[in-house]
Each structure stands twice: as C-alpha cells, then as structure tokens.
Amino acid sequence: MTRVVLADDQTMIRTALATMLGLEPDLTVVGQAGTCAETVRMVASTQPDVVLLDVQMPDGGMDAEDGIAALPALLEAAPEARVIIVTTFGRPGYLRRALEAGAVGFMVKDAPADRLIEAIRRAASGLRVVDPELAAASLSIGASPLAEKEALVLAASAGGASTKAIAESVFLSEGTVRNYLSSAIGKLGAHNRAEALRRATENGWL
Structure with missing residues (x-):
C-alpha cells in the first residue's frame, strides 16, 4: 500500500x-495540508511514501x-x-527549481487523472x-539569470x-535596490521593471 500526503491550499x-x-486499491491518503508549515508537520508525523505538493501555498x-x-525542510522531516x-x-523554471530542490516528479493539474495515479505509483517505485514537454522547455530556457538579491x-x-x-521591505538602501532592479531588467532583456517581473514570473524564476 502506497501512503500519500496531499498538500494544496485549495480544500476542494x-x-x-x-x-x-x-x-485505488493500492493507494491510501494518510494526511492533507494547506500550508507549507502544515505540510512539513504532516509528513513528519505520517512518514508517507509519496507527497503531492502544490507550488503556490501560503507559508503558514x-x-x-x-x-x-x-x-528541503519537508525532505529533512x-x-x-x-x-x-x-x-x-x-x-519551466518551476520544474528546474523543483528537481534541484529534491522533487522526483512534476505535473500540471489539468493532466488526466490516470496519468497522476500512474505517476504516484512510478514515484513510489x-x-x-516529469512532463516531457516541460522538461524540454526547461532545458531550452536554462537556469534563472538572476542573482539571489536581484530576484x-x-x-x-x-x-x-x-x-x-x-x-x-528587503532591508537594503534605495540606491542598492535601483542597481539590482536595473541589473535584473538588463539580464531579462526587458524595457522596464514590470516587463522584467512578468518575464521572470512566466518562466518560474520567481
């Protein structure tokens, strides 16, 4: 029996x-969580085989x-x-970040249900x-060009x-902030900060 924890901030x-x-006769849900902190506590107490983890969740x-x-905290627990x-x-940027952080799989929510079920079984084994189209896109765009402070x-x-x-908000001087913003805009080939923010977000670099 594969034991699963579900982590998503949307209850429905x-x-x-x-x-x-x-x-499914070989799968059982042993816990659910709606925040990052709750997820870490849940996996620590249940020690599941597989965790289905949403990206955009409150930190809790x-x-x-x-x-x-x-x-990292989840896998330590x-x-x-x-x-x-x-x-x-x-x-694509989300995929790269997830794999680098220790995830073994990446799927979008509009994938067929049978594909998700099969993914759980494969991960447990x-x-x-990983979605092959996303994998190809991730390789094509590469890693984020932004330094940590720029991001x-x-x-x-x-x-x-x-x-x-x-x-x-980030405890830096205004001059330093302007320098980081200018650098980020240049690295992303954008014309202004709004365009840079959009490009970085769409690629999953933020």
Missing part, C-alpha cells in the same frame, strides 16, 4: 484528489515563499518521501515522473511598489 482540490485516490509561519522552497509537484502553472528585489516590486517601499 484536496478533497477531490483524496476521493479519487481512495478508489515558516520561512518559505512557496511549496518548492519548503522542499521525511527523508524517504518521494515528492511530486502538482501545480496549475506549468512553468523509485522512478522520476528578491524584483519580486518585491510586484504591484508597482516604490523604490523606497522595496528598500524597506
């Missing part, structure tokens, strides 16, 4: 997945901006768990399960935040 999706997996009090960022990222956003400052610019507001 978790419930539907749990119901679907419950119909831990220092993790999304599900991928929570992966349950070293034998095999993690499959299941997300609405099939961004020690195999990787931090660019992400903080979302919503049109002023340079002063960004500086206060």
Whole structure:
C-alpha cells in the first residue's frame, strides 16, 4: 500500500484528489495540508511514501515563499518521501527549481487523472515522473539569470511598489535596490521593471 500526503491550499482540490485516490486499491491518503508549515508537520508525523505538493501555498509561519522552497525542510522531516509537484502553472523554471530542490516528479493539474495515479505509483517505485514537454522547455530556457538579491528585489516590486517601499521591505538602501532592479531588467532583456517581473514570473524564476 502506497501512503500519500496531499498538500494544496485549495480544500476542494484536496478533497477531490483524496476521493479519487481512495478508489485505488493500492493507494491510501494518510494526511492533507494547506500550508507549507502544515505540510512539513504532516509528513513528519505520517512518514508517507509519496507527497503531492502544490507550488503556490501560503507559508503558514515558516520561512518559505512557496511549496518548492519548503522542499528541503519537508525532505529533512521525511527523508524517504518521494515528492511530486502538482501545480496549475506549468512553468519551466518551476520544474528546474523543483528537481534541484529534491522533487522526483512534476505535473500540471489539468493532466488526466490516470496519468497522476500512474505517476504516484512510478514515484513510489523509485522512478522520476516529469512532463516531457516541460522538461524540454526547461532545458531550452536554462537556469534563472538572476542573482539571489536581484530576484528578491524584483519580486518585491510586484504591484508597482516604490523604490523606497522595496528598500524597506528587503532591508537594503534605495540606491542598492535601483542597481539590482536595473541589473535584473538588463539580464531579462526587458524595457522596464514590470516587463522584467512578468518575464521572470512566466518562466518560474520567481
């Protein structure tokens, strides 16, 4: 019997997945979570074989901006768990980040149900399960060109935040923020910060 934990901040999706997996004779859902922190606690207490992990989840009090960022803590809590990222956003950058962080699979939520079930079985048996089109796209775009601070400052610019507001939120001087934003815009081949933010987000680099 393969033991599964479902981590997704949308209760309806978790419930539907749990119901679907419950119909399979060799799969059992041993826990559900809606935040990054709750997921780490859940896998620590249940030690599942497979975790289906969403990307865009609230941190729940831990220092993790999304599900991928929570992966190291999750795998430390349950070293034998095999993690499959299941997300609405099939961004190549997400795939690269997920695999580098220790995930063994990456699927989008609009994949057929039988493909997801087969992915769980394959992951539990020690195999990787990655959408081939996303894998090819990830290789073609490469890793993020942004340095850590550039990505931090660019992400903080979302919503049109002023340079002063960004500086206060990331504890840097306004001059440093302007330099990082300018560098990020140049590396992404964008004309302004809004375009740079859009390109980085679409590629899954933020």
